[in-house]
Amino acid sequence: DGGITQSPKYLFRKEGQNVTLSCEQNLNHDAMYWYRQDPGQGLRLIYYSQIVNDFQKGDIAEGYSVSREKKESFPLTVTSAQKNPTAFYLCASSLRIWGDNQPQHFGDGTRLSIL
Amino acid sequence: AQKITQTQPGMFVQEKEAVTLDCTYDTSDQSYGLFWYKQPSSGEMIFLIYQGSYDEQNATEGRYSLNFQKARKSANLVISASQLGDSAMYFCAMRELMKTSYDKVIFGPGTSLSVIP
Numbered sequence: 001d002g003g004i005t006q007s008p009k010y011l012f013r014k015e016g017q018n019v020t021l022s023c024e025q026n027l028n029h030d031a032m033y034w035y036r037q038d039p040g041q042g043l044r045l046i047y048y049s050q051i052v053n054d055f056q057k058g059d060i061a062e063g064y065s066v067s068r069e070k071k072e073s074f075p076l077t078v079t080s081a082q083k084n085p086t087a088f089y090l091c092a093s094s095l096r097i098w099g100d101n102q103p104q105h106f107g108d109g110t111r112l113s114i115l
Numbered sequence: 116a117q118k119i120t121q122t123q124p125g126m127f128v129q130e131k132e133a134v135t136l137d138c139t140y141d142t143s144d145q146s147y148g149l150f151w152y153k154q155p156s157s158g159e160m161i162f163l164i165y166q167g168s169y170d171e172q173n174a175t176e177g178r179y180s181l182n183f184q185k186a187r188k189s190a191n192l193v194i195s196a197s198q199l200g201d202s203a204m205y206f207c208a209m210r211e212l213m214k215t216s217y218d219k220v221i222f223g224p225g226t227s228l229s230v231i232p
Binding site for chain 1: 165225
């Protein structure tokens with residue numbers, strides 16, 4: 001079945017450490033996104049990408065980095081510069097980045113905590 | 116400024132009853148899309164239903180329907196015949212056409228729905 005796979009499901013980060021969250025999709029979607037969700041809140045956009053080798057900052061990009069070397073993969077690195085990384089991270093994709101009737105498809109998320 | 120408002124942080128509904136989850140939005144664009152997503156406790160976001168700003172009829176998908184009132188800028192989700200599996204967080208989202216090539220999707224804070232047996 002087509003879908004989005006995020007790994008790991010749970011991740012722990014030590015002080016000063018960078019960690020990378022994986023996101024893979026086999027839906028042949030052009031657009032991919034990373035969101036952060038804090039308890040009791042909606043989703044906030046970290047980064048998005050509409051094509052291979054291109055990505056743009058979202059609303060809360062500071063302390064995060066991404067790459068898009070392959071169409072199906074969009075890993076997110078939480079760097080040591082992100083001082084409050086504890087949150088639930090969701091990866092999403094959509095057929096294209098524009099067009100108002102295309103829903104985003106989401107992965108199951110990664111829960112990141114600080115040790 | 117918050118563009119999506121969901122005024123009900125928590126809702127309860129009896130099993131088999133219908134429930135309406137409120138969503139109001141703010142935009143000056145004429146062309147936009149409205150989405151509802153369900154997030155169970157396991158965390159994944161499940162797309163439920165879509166309404167385009169130019170759609171004249173309210174969207175329906177099985178037990179889900181969207182009560183779209185464009186002049187009031189409201190897009191309420193109606194779930195008929197509630198089931199225990201409907202207990203989850205529900206998020207309203209809006210996609211605005213931007214002047215750039217990226218359509219921004221804005222999510223509301225969510226409503227927690229609990230279905231009581």
